[in-house]
Amino acid sequence: MLVVLGAVLAVLGTGTAQAAGYRYWSFWEGSGSGWAYATQGPSLVRPDDGSVQGFRFAVSADSQDAAKPRRSPDFAKICADTPAEDGRKRVALVIDPGTATDAPDGETPPALRTACAQVPEDASSAEALASVAKPLRYGSDALLCAISGYPGSGCGEQVAQDSGGGRTATADASAPTSAGVATGGDGADGGGPSAGVLAGVGAVLLLGIAAVAQARRRRG
Known part of the structure; x- marks a missing residue:
């Protein structure tokens, strides 16, 4: 069983090292105490006059480790x-x-900026953003992909950590489902092991259990 446990830990360790997170624009709501990761997408939020909203481009696994706006x-x-x-x-x-570390290959992030959007009283956060930061680019799944044309391509791609400490987009990337990124609907938190990792763990456990059972039958 120790061998089985070791194999499980190895699978979990591999999954953690290979999946560093997703590269995307996260959505934040500001207050006197700082920034809070938004629980709804910007098209659903109807901010009051005097509100502060933040958008940060970075690589993160989920809302727990997401990089906050640096202002x-x-x-x-x-x-x-x-x-x-x-x-x-x-x-x-x-x-x-964000920073050059989180930028897609061949792209340089523009400077951080602030803006005061003056919009109709029923406007959403997405509409406020559109009034000051065009062009915006959205994906087919309603994810906010680019603000003011940055980045020029890609949308919520999964990013893996390579052996040299750099980040590369994976070939079978899927967009994050965090509500802070989606422009509509309630999103699920993207935290926890991926489905692939869990499936691998299940396969290792089944093989281990079968091996133990076979050994016991032979001794009997």
């Missing part, structure tokens, strides 16, 4: 030059394209 959610500072208007609301936006 504090300071509405007063971001919207200082945008006076209030009747029938409209102001939404402060922090758009953080």
